Structure formats: C-alpha cells, structure tokens
Amino acid sequence: METITSAANSRIKRLCALRQKSRERRKEGVFLIEGQRLCQDTPDKFLQEFYITQELLSEVSGKASGSNQFADRIRQWEKKTFVITNEIAARISDTQTPQGIFAVVSQPSYTKEQILDFDVPLYLLAEDIQDPGNLGTIFRTAEAAGVSAVIMSRGTVDVFNPKTIRSTMSSLFRMPFLYVDDLGEEIRVLRQRGVRVYAAHLGGKRIYTEPDYTGACAFLIGNEGNGLREETARLADEKIIIPMQGQIESLNAAMSAGILMYQAAMERRPKW
C-alpha cells in the first residue's frame, strides 16, 4: 500500500474535486463515497480505489480474517488501497467527523432502453428536486417500495452529491435511474407505452388512495419550493392530491413521494 502524507498530492486534489464538483464527477464517470458501511456495501464491480487512514488501517489489520467483513474487504483490495493521514481525511471528508475510509467508485448508469424494460413498471418521476437529502430519501424509499426506476429532470440535484449518497445509503447501486433533458417528452413516451402518469398536485381532484396502481404507472413529483411546473403537470393522465389537515401548505417533497410510492407498493403487494 502506498502512503500519502501531503494534501498537495494530485490524488488527494482529485478526491476533493470529486467531492465538491458534479462536473468533475461527470467528466470522470466516478464519485466519492465515505464511511465503513457504504464502502462495505458497494458492489465490487463499481469499486476503483480505497483511501484509508493509518489509524483505521491499524485497527482493521488487527481483525482476524473472516471475523469482520470490512477488514476482509480492505485486505482483498490491498493493491488498490492508499493510506492517508487524519489531516488528509479531514480535508477529503464532507462531514465534521470523518470515518477514515473513502472509495472512488464508478457511477452506475442505465440506458433509456433499460429504464423502459420492465413488466408492469412503477416509476417515480422527479422534477427539479433541489435538496440532496430529499433525493436520497426518495431513492431509499423507492427501493423499499419496489419502484422500477427513478427518472429525473436535468434540473434535479446530482445524485452523486455526497449529501445525497449519505441519505440514499447503498440504494444508489441498486435503484435504476435516469436524468433526462426533457421530462415532458419522457412522460409522453411512458404514456404511449401504456404507463398511467399521476401528478402529485395541490389542485388534484382525486385523492391519492382512489386510483388503482396495480397496472403500469408513474408518480410525478415537483420541486420543493414551487411544486410541479404547470406545463409538466398538464402532461400527466391525472392530478392526484394528498389531503392535508391543519394549516401547512404542502408536505416535504420526499414525504409526498414516499406516501404515494407506498400506496402503490401495498396495492401491488400480493405480487411481491
């Protein structure tokens, strides 16, 4: 294992750029993950390099082979592991208490054909979601609800943002997703293929529990501050509403998405 002690090292500079800039991540087709749990759960085929602090490495090296999944993984990947100092870890990290382990990972990516290729699909369509935590929660809930794929407008926050990754957990490696330039066009394509598109909308006439979601369908969720653009909402088959008591204006975007996805999930459940 090579040891890196200077923050000016070009590898370290690259890691900082990968953390901060979606442009850098896109250019290289990789992203940075942090923490034992994520580094352990990432499938082998995505892993490229590990960066571990001397402190954590010593701790891990003491574990008997077979006794600790994370330790075993680091041993397996020894040739692609770099040892770093705590100071460098603090510089690379997105959190205030770095866990001492980072990995450079390939971005999972899917073609339009793969995204369309499901029997009786359930899609989540997101327009311009801005909060990385919300997007991460949507991915994690989507996996649990058995959603086929998440389709996002280009204006949606980068799913490889460190904050999104923290809240998706490892769902990011399992939930198919696609960014599209024209979400409206995508809605048209889905409808032509028999997918019924429901827009979550405060002006919806039907309550979300009324439709039958056991067929091919999609939920369309708008931006946190402004909801869906009218021209996007108009392209859906139907607007549905989540009724609200009290005086709040809207639910959190991830919460709305989750409530809808679980409504569909439970209707579809006999077929799980």
Add this chain to the structure above:
Amino acid sequence: METITSAANSRIKRLCALRQKSRERRKEGVFLIEGQRLCQDTPDKFLQEFYITQELLSEVSGKASGSNQFADRIRQWEKKTFVITNEIAARISDTQTPQGIFAVVSQPSYTKEQILDFDVPLYLLAEDIQDPGNLGTIFRTAEAAGVSAVIMSRGTVDVFNPKTIRSTMSSLFRMPFLYVDDLGEEIRVLRQRGVRVYAAHLGGKRIYTEPDYTGACAFLIGNEGNGLREETARLADEKIIIPMQGQIESLNAAMSAGILMYQAAMERRPKW
C-alpha cells in the same frame, strides 16, 4: 428603532447563544427564528423582538401599507424591532445565505393534561430521534395527517434547534408536543386511557395496513440508527411492520412515521 452595529453588543451575543445552545433556549423559554416566511407566520402571542438588516428594512419600507404582509408586520412591531448590519446577520444566522430577518420567540409549551385531552386521539411517540431535519419533517407531516400531539423521549433532539425549525415550517406553533423523562411510563398512561399503541418494528408480525386506526391510537417510532429500544417496543400493544422490497435495512425514521400517520389519517378521513 434602535440600530446595532457591533457584534459585541449583548443582545447579539444572546441571539448567538440562543441559536447554538438548547440550554440557553430552555433557560429563557424562547428560541430564535429566521426568514421572512417564518417571521410572518408566527402568531403574535409568541413574538418578542425582531432583528432586521438595514438593507431588508429599506426594501420593506418601500412597500405600501396593506400591499405586503411581512412589511405590515414589521411596521406593527416597530417598537420591538432592532436594525442590524449584514455582518451581524451573518453571525446570527444558521444558514450560508441569511435572509436578513430574525425574531426572538416564546417557546410554545403544553401540559400533560392538555396533551391527553383529545377525543379519539392519534399520537406520534418518538424515541431518541437525533436528526433535526427528521424531527421537523415529523412535525410538519403530523400536522397534515391530523395528529393530536407528538410525544418525545428526553433523548430526542431539541425541537427548537434551528435546523428542526426550518423543516417543521410553522407547524411548531400549531402541533401540540411534549418531552417526557420516561417514555415507557407515558405509554402505560396512554394505554390505561384506552389508546392502542403500535410500535413500528422490523420484527412486527402484522403489516401496518391491517389494524384499524379509527379508534384512539399511537405510533411509536425509534431512533435513526438503532430503532426502538427493546424494552420500549415491548410496552406497545402490538408491533407492526412496513414491508420492504430490495436490500435496504430500514426506511428513514421520518418516512416511516409519515407512512404510518397517513395510513391512520386516510382511515379516519370520513370524519375530518
């Protein structure tokens, strides 16, 4: 209006302490809010003082009376408004782009008697929720779902934390809540009063859509990392589970709470 130009001013030091320390907030029985929206939505009875930047004040002063709710409010509260510099605003603010308006606000508080005094109540019981954003989302969703009150273990994050306030929106002023030293004891009291307590639990036998939530009931939600303590879960009438597909271990705590609260809300809806 008095103008404050020094960050060393004792009023400004107090605001910083109120932002950072739950102990200071508790001692004074007040908290700090930030942003036009929240300052506008806070009921008069809770307001104590406003702090506004010279820049925002000039903008607001230009609005004709009656044309802008926020401008009208600042005019009304003129005698309890202090003018501050952008530098001071940056120091007081919890965000990277301060909105230039802050208020010191009394903490809403409720007695045990008030919390118990509902016909056919629906409670959300939270054990040691740590993420301020999760707690805020729980409050906001609880209001929308018609929850009677949120009851929290003492180990739950402070609801007057600036991050919680941002995600509760103004629900904080409308949703009754209580911190209790012994959540188990509270569960016993509720059950004695005929409230059926459902623990959200990965070991639950019944699926969450099966029980009838139209009677007096409560959902018990655990901590983000560890779920409910076994000794707390055991005190519930029943453990219920939100089924999950895929490989994730659990849903986000606020999401679990929201899915359960909306399940109950929709069953109760004919009576809204």
